[in-house]
Amino acid sequence: MGFDRNVCETGLKLGLGFSPAVEIIPAKAGNHSHPCRPKAVALSFEPSLTLGLVSGDKVNDGFVIKPSSCEILYRQDSTGASSFSNASVKREREQRGSEETETTARVSSRVISDEDDDGSNGRKKLRLTKAQSALLEESFKLHSTLNPKQKQELAKELNLRPRQVEVWFQNRRARTKLKQTEVDCEYLKKCCETLTDENRRLQKEVQELKALKVAQPLYMQLPAATLTMCPSCERVGGSGGPPATSADNSSKETFSSITTPKPHFYNSFPNPSAAC
């Protein structure tokens, strides 16, 4: 597993303390969202975990849509799609009111227009056709955000309202981010497990070395140059190898090499084993 920052520019930052544990915070009470979906990730060790998707393509020139035969779902809104904002959507709805009824034609049997009886009986559910979804996906691959012109063109192409195209892109971005967050979360959990194991092992080494020091004080009086011991592989070597550190320093330095702040977490563990 790894992060391809060229593909997904998710910002990821992690700080690790001494009692690592990754916790997935479920949705709020009263929320009907799926409990298995992580809403946030909390780390109990003084963490700094930021997962965010950065949309890198704000400027979307050269927008090309391949022609496709899309099932006609709506008659285009007679008002055009002059506004996309929530405020204007609200206004749009208010303005429509009675004049809305004649604008809708349900052509697809599996699609219900949200314009035909807007209001009292609750919203209806639109299901995009496969052709529409495919074209939207294709556009999304090119650029995850749309400028107004692109939105208009795509909406025209799909026989949807620009607002629907906008909503689709918003939801699509949210889905992408959620998936990436889940991937990142799994990765962090694995890193956490690795570090926990590493920490446990090093603590054990410290204890063993301390015991050794008590049991064999003479052993420790030997010059370091003549006797070196790798704290990780527990092999005693000659003077040719890297110098051994004392038990305390070994633990300290090794751990500090794990927790040394790096600019970005995702480059911090090319080799998770901090020893040797």
Added chain:
DNA sequence: AAGAATGGTCCGCTTACATCA
């Protein structure tokens, strides 16, 4: 120039509905 008003867009959260096992 500074600041309020407005409009457009995005995001996070949520709801409601469609679909499927």
Added chain:
DNA sequence: ATTGATGTAAGCGGACCATTC
């Protein structure tokens, strides 16, 4: 036929930015 799980279109509110006055 019913039901619970899941996917997703859409609503809502807030934040941010640009433009206008």
